[in-house]
Amino acid sequence: MVAAARTGHCPKRPDSTKILIMNSYLDIALRSAAVYVFMLVAIRLSGKKELSQLNATDVVLILLISNAVQNAMVGPNTSLLGGIVAAAVLFLLNYILKKWLFKNKRFRELVNDKPQILIHNGNLDFKLLGKLGITNDELHESLREHGLDHFKEVKLAMLEVDGNISIIGKDEHMKNIQIKHKRKHKSLGDLN
Numbered sequence: 248m249v250a251a252a253r254t255g256h257c258p259k260r261p262d263s264t265k266i267l268i269m270n271s272y273l274d275i276a277l278r279s280a281a282v283y284v285f286m287l288v289a290i291r292l293s294g295k296k297e298l299s300q301l302n303a304t305d306v307v308l309i310l311l312i313s314n315a316v317q318n319a320m321v322g323p324n325t326s327l328l329g330g331i332v333a334a335a336v337l338f339l340l341n342y343i344l345k346k347w348l349f350k351n352k353r354f355r356e357l358v359n360d361k362p363q364i365l366i367h368n369g370n371l372d373f374k375l376l377g378k379l380g381i382t383n384d385e386l387h388e389s390l391r392e393h394g395l396d397h398f399k400e401v402k403l404a405m406l407e408v409d410g411n412i413s414i415i416g417k418d419e420h421m422k423n424i425q426i427k428h429k430r431k432h433k434s435l436g437d438l439n
């Protein structure tokens with residue numbers, strides 16, 4: 248090696264080094280896939296229906312999780328190519344997941360929540376509202392935003408899969424209008 252360095256000729260990398268580099272990127276790909284699946288399952292199990300409206304605590308949580316799982320995805324490889332491989336795997340998995348969700352109803356039902364009826368013909372489902380943690384104040388706020396005063400004026404109110412509350416009024420002029428209300432996240436300040 249020293250002689251080669253003096254003469255200006257560098258020996259070619261042995262094939263084992265190339266295999267090691269390829270294994271490093273395969274390792275990143277597998278780690279990234281594992282983290283993606285874990286995060287998907289964790290979000291699904293935590294019941295986070297309100298992802299369409301993020302408050303400050305949710306943003307902090309997302310930033311901390313992304314920082315925590317970064318090393319789990321790339322390991323000791325902090326190269327640009329290592330980061331690109333991890334990002335490419337995440338984009339690819341997300342693309343594949345969306346295609347499967349579109350094509351496979353059973354898989355879609357497993358991954359996605361279903362819309363849930365909160366109010367039907369003016370009757371509230373108190374058990375479901377309690378289970379979902381939707382307060383009376385949140386429902387009244389949603390009604391007011393739709394120009395309604397009382398629950399009895401609601402033909403249908405649904406908690407959509409994206410966390411929105413959709414309301415259809417009984418009134419004739421509102422029959423074909425569907426307006427959405429975004430549910431607010433409860434912050435740590437709300438717990439006091």
